[in-house]
Amino acid sequence: MSQTDGYTRFVNRPLGKQIAKAAGLPQPVPLRRHTLGDPLVTGPILILGESAAAETVAKQLWREEYDVRRDVGLKQKFSAIVVALDEIRHPQDLSDTVLELGQALRRLDSNGRVITIFRDPNDASVANDATALAARRGVEGLTRSLAKEMRRGATANGIVLSDDVEMTSASAQSAIRFFLSGRSAYVAGQFLTVSSSAGEVPSNWDTPLAEKVIVVTGAARGIGAAISELLARDGATVIGVDMPSAGDALTDVMNRVGGISVQMDITAEDAGVQLLQKARERFGRLDGIVHNAGITRDKLLANMDDSRWDSLIAVNISAPLRINEQLLQARGDGVLADNFRITSLSSTSGIAGNRGQTNYAAAKAGVMGMTQAYAETLGETGGSINAVAPGFIETAMTDAMPTATREVARRMNAMQQGGRPVDVAEAIALFHADASAGINGTTLRVCGQSMVGQ
Amino acid sequence: MTSTSNAASAGGSLRPAVVLGGNRIPFARAHGAYAGASNQDMLTSTLEGLIARFGLQGEQLGEVVAGAVMKHSADFNLTRESVLGTSLAAHTPAHDVQTACATGIETVGGIANKIRLGQIDSGIGGGVDTISDAPLAFNNEARELFMQLNRARTTQDKIKVAMKLRPKHFAPLAPQAGEVRTGLSMGEHQALTTHDWGVTRHEQDEIAMNSHKNMAAAYEEGFFNDLMTPFRGLDRDNNMRPGSDLESLGKLRIAFGKQLGEEATMTAGNSTPMTDGAAAALLSSEDWAQKNNLPILAEFVDFEVAAVDFVNGQDGLLMAPTYAIPRILDRHGLGLEDIDFFEIHEAFAGTVAATMKALADEDYNKNVLGRDKALGQIDPTKLNIKGSSLAAGHPFAATGPRIVASLSKMLHEKGPGSLGLISVCAAGGQGAVALLRGR
Numbered sequence: 001m002s003q004t005d006g007y008t009r010f011v012n013r014p015l016g017k018q019i020a021k022a023a024g025l026p027q028p029v030p031l032r033r034h035t036l037g038d039p040l041v042t043g044p045i046l047i048l049g050e051s052a053a054a055e056t057v058a059k060q061l062w063r064e065e066y067d068v069r070r071d072v073g074l075k076q077k078f079s080a081i082v083v084a085l086d087e088i089r090h091p092q093d094l095s096d097t098v099l100e101l102g103q104a105l106r107r108l109d110s111n112g113r114v115i116t117i118f119r120d121p122n123d124a125s126v127a128n129d130a131t132a133l134a135a136r137r138g139v140e141g142l143t144r145s146l147a148k149e150m151r152r153g154a155t156a157n158g159i160v161l162s163d164d165v166e167m168t169s170a171s172a173q174s175a176i177r178f179f180l181s182g183r184s185a186y187v188a189g190q191f192l193t194v195s196s197s198a199g200e201v202p203s204n205w206d207t208p209l210a211e212k213v214i215v216v217t218g219a220a221r222g223i224g225a226a227i228s229e230l231l232a233r234d235g236a237t238v239i240g241v242d243m244p245s246a247g248d249a250l251t252d253v254m255n256r257v258g259g260i261s262v263q264m265d266i267t268a269e270d271a272g273v274q275l276l277q278k279a280r281e282r283f284g285r286l287d288g289i290v291h292n293a294g295i296t297r298d299k300l301l302a303n304m305d306d307s308r309w310d311s312l313i314a315v316n317i318s319a320p321l322r323i324n325e326q327l328l329q330a331r332g333d334g335v336l337a338d339n340f341r342i343t344s345l346s347s348t349s350g351i352a353g354n355r356g357q358t359n360y361a362a363a364k365a366g367v368m369g370m371t372q373a374y375a376e377t378l379g380e381t382g383g384s385i386n387a388v389a390p391g392f393i394e395t396a397m398t399d400a401m402p403t404a405t406r407e408v409a410r411r412m413n414a415m416q417q418g419g420r421p422v423d424v425a426e427a428i429a430l431f432h433a434d435a436s437a438g439i440n441g442t443t444l445r446v447c448g449q450s451m452v453g454q
Numbered sequence: 455m456t457s458t459s460n461a462a463s464a465g466g467s468l469r470p471a472v473v474l475g476g477n478r479i480p481f482a483r484a485h486g487a488y489a490g491a492s493n494q495d496m497l498t499s500t501l502e503g504l505i506a507r508f509g510l511q512g513e514q515l516g517e518v519v520a521g522a523v524m525k526h527s528a529d530f531n532l533t534r535e536s537v538l539g540t541s542l543a544a545h546t547p548a549h550d551v552q553t554a555c556a557t558g559i560e561t562v563g564g565i566a567n568k569i570r571l572g573q574i575d576s577g578i579g580g581g582v583d584t585i586s587d588a589p590l591a592f593n594n595e596a597r598e599l600f601m602q603l604n605r606a607r608t609t610q611d612k613i614k615v616a617m618k619l620r621p622k623h624f625a626p627l628a629p630q631a632g633e634v635r636t637g638l639s640m641g642e643h644q645a646l647t648t649h650d651w652g653v654t655r656h657e658q659d660e661i662a663m664n665s666h667k668n669m670a671a672a673y674e675e676g677f678f679n680d681l682m683t684p685f686r687g688l689d690r691d692n693n694m695r696p697g698s699d700l701e702s703l704g705k706l707r708i709a710f711g712k713q714l715g716e717e718a719t720m721t722a723g724n725s726t727p728m729t730d731g732a733a734a735a736l737l738s739s740e741d742w743a744q745k746n747n748l749p750i751l752a753e754f755v756d757f758e759v760a761a762v763d764f765v766n767g768q769d770g771l772l773m774a775p776t777y778a779i780p781r782i783l784d785r786h787g788l789g790l791e792d793i794d795f796f797e798i799h800e801a802f803a804g805t806v807a808a809t810m811k812a813l814a815d816e817d818y819n820k821n822v823l824g825r826d827k828a829l830g831q832i833d834p835t836k837l838n839i840k841g842s843s844l845a846a847g848h849p850f851a852a853t854g855p856r857i858v859a860s861l862s863k864m865l866h867e868k869g870p871g872s873l874g875l876i877s878v879c880a881a882g883g884q885g886a887v888a889l890l891r892g893r
Contacts, residue, residue, distance in 0.1 A: 244679045248499070251502050255506050260508065261506040263682075281747060282747050
């Protein structure tokens with residue numbers, strides 16, 4: 001699959017660019033994506049705001065020999081702008097820093113980044129503090145709107161810190177590295193909430209998953225194959241699972257990533273037990289699972305039959321629930337890691353709803369519920385659970401859509417193009433890193449800031 | 455690459471060879487789903503599936519041995535070429551074996567022997583065959599002319615030879631399933647044996663029905679989930695008829711032994727069709743299995759080959775296993791009653807029935823096999839309980855590894871010490887049998 005769609009290629013040629021500009025058509029650009037060894041950014045990074053977080057980020061990046069600037073200057077181009085708003089107490093405190101940011105925006109490079117850092121509006125400390133809560137919510141609104149003003153592959157996202165978490169924490173570092181780098185290519189207008197200081201930074205940020213053994217369900221094709229490849233790139237050994245009928249595709253993926261293939265139906269009563277047994281036999285450990293396997297059985301609810309409804313619920317939500325129960329029963333047995341990490345594929349359909357997908361949305365919203373519910377118990381021993389909600393991702397499934405429908409769906413987001421399976425995989429990989437342990441119970445959208453939903 | 459300094463081949467003691475698992479592609483009726491797939495395509499895919507299942511990417515195995523019965527002359531290094539197309543380390547050696555339908559037992563047995571001797575620590579025994587991509591050769595007259603053409607020095611000589619070429623020289627020589635020395639096809643040979651042993655149509659149809667039903671049930675319970683990888687759109691053997699019953703089998707026309715008239719019993723339903731496919735089994739020493747964290751399914755204890763005189767003597771073409779079975783059991787001090795699972799390859803239902811009748815027959819044991827008494831009855835409830843070739847099909851060389859992998863899994867599920875016996879008949883009046891013990 002090529003890195004961009006045909007329209008994007010067209011408008012990035014001289015003639016196409018002119019036509020698109022004259023006609024006011026969308027002008028998507030090829031997105032910057034991460035390959036092993038890439039730096040976080042290639043140009044200067046501007047850090048705005050006076051706060052502990054600003055100091056931490058500046059020092060950290062400076063230590064890694066990035067070109068860090070604290071002043072907008074006159075003509076400097078920037079690869080990224082970090083906006084520290086973690087110490088504001090009133091909405092009116094925003095203006096200085098935000099207006100400075102406004103000055104700098106015109107000098108943001110293609111595929112540039114704006115990252116706001118602020119305190120969690122959901123923290124108990126501000127539950128009854130109207131001005132503080134208004135200020136924190138204000139940053140959310142500002143970030144989302146700014147994300148929609150970004151052009152040429154640039155994104156705006158936010159890092160949300162709980163009151164007792166500092167920017168020095170492993171997960172805050174993990175989050176800012178994710179947003180700065182090409183790993184977050186298709187994440188826009190989104191927030192990563194760091195709710196605890198748990199986690200440790202890896203000895204090498206290029207292989208944050210070194211030595212980990214991770215199960216990926218639905219690993220034979222599309223997003224599951226991309227997740228397998230990425231987890232392997234980041235150092236993990238993958239146990240790839242898919243239906244026996246997809247065994248040949250699964251073989252190709254596993255032989256490419258050096259994993260092992262397990263042909264089984266995840267709706268089997270003892271699927272979790274079998275997976276644990278396989279991990280025990282072969283590796284003596286299991287560090288995480290990616291619940292990626294899923295099906296669609298679209299029908300308007302009025303026309304829905306029980307087989308469409310039930311089979312979808314069985315695969316997309318009942319199986320992950322049952323597998324999690326079976327895996328977590330093995331806690332403390334020496335095979336399941338204490339800091340076991342679970343990620344699942346949710347969907348923007350589960351957030352915003354989608355006509356013809358009542359069953360799918362029920363399951364995918366259910367995944368977010370499951371994610372919330374397990375967070376506390378997993379967090380107790382350093383584990384975590386998170387979900388990723390993809391928007392329009394280019395796969396064989398979307399290739400099969402009617403052209404006009406596909407073209408519209410592709411452009412209905414701030415990036416004006418579809419995402420790639422690898423974009424979802426990057427988010428999954430982020431959550432499996434030990435550095436990300438402080439991010440727990442969340443759902444991250446990888447949707448290019450789709451017009452629908454939050 | 456041996457890990458021990460005192461290999462049996464260097465004066466040390468023998469060690470067990472164990473089966474860790476296997477893989478095969480679904481078997482496909484000839485000229486169907488796999489038309490256009492070569493032996494190398496099928497064998498490579500089968501090996502790749504095995505590699506993915508066991509995480510052997512980049513691994514240097516002791517040896518890979520496989521073979522095909524229907525083989526192009528260009529495929530002289532079929533197995534090595536296939537290995538080079540897989541994710542195994544290119545340093546993994548390979549060789550080909552070809553001994554008709556016994557090829558697959560011989561490849562696995564050869565690997566097991568090398569492991570037992572300490573010459574290698576791990577290996578794959580496999581087999582593959584295609585009818586859909588069978589070699590076609592020039593007929594002998596044409597070949598002779600082309601050789602003359604090659605030897606001709608002057609243009610004049612060349613023209614002289616070329617003038618002799620006629621359209622008939624371009625009629626290809628297709629491979630025959632017939633026996634070279636009798637001119638009879640295998641089916642015609644078996645029809646004689648089936649008749650000699652008084653095997654009824656009903657007995658044969660029942661064996662066929664059970665094969666289909668047993669295999670369908672094995673698929674339903676997921677038995678093949680870790681024994682098979684789909685290939686070219688197939689995820690099950692497409693010869694299998696889960697709804698097979700005696701009534702429909704009973705309606706089929708006679709296919710072999712028509713000269714027997716009313717007494718002919720062999721049909722397309724109780725004979726195995728021509729099939730394309732490939733299979734492989736992974737074997738190793740106990741040490742290697744442990745080092746690689748691979749559970750052991752069974753021990754490949756021993757194997758035995760035999761041959762019969764079907765040309766001048768009284769033997770049935772496919773009866774060689776009746777000689778080999780008593781020999782291997784005697785060698786290990788075992789009787790039929792000690793065996794938990796019998797895997798008798800169903801070249802024809804009649805072969806299975808005749809083999810069982812012969813082993814139970816006093817006269818045959820005394821006068822033909824030279825034994826004191828009959829070896830005994832094979833309990834039909836222990837026979838081919840996950841189905842066999844009548845349902846799966848029989849891509850000649852692939853049948854051995856198919857059975858070794860399935861039987862090893864059955865024995866592992868049954869428990870340590872359980873015993874399984876494999877019997878495979880082959881063209882040329884040969885046969886191979888093998889003994890496996892569950893772990």
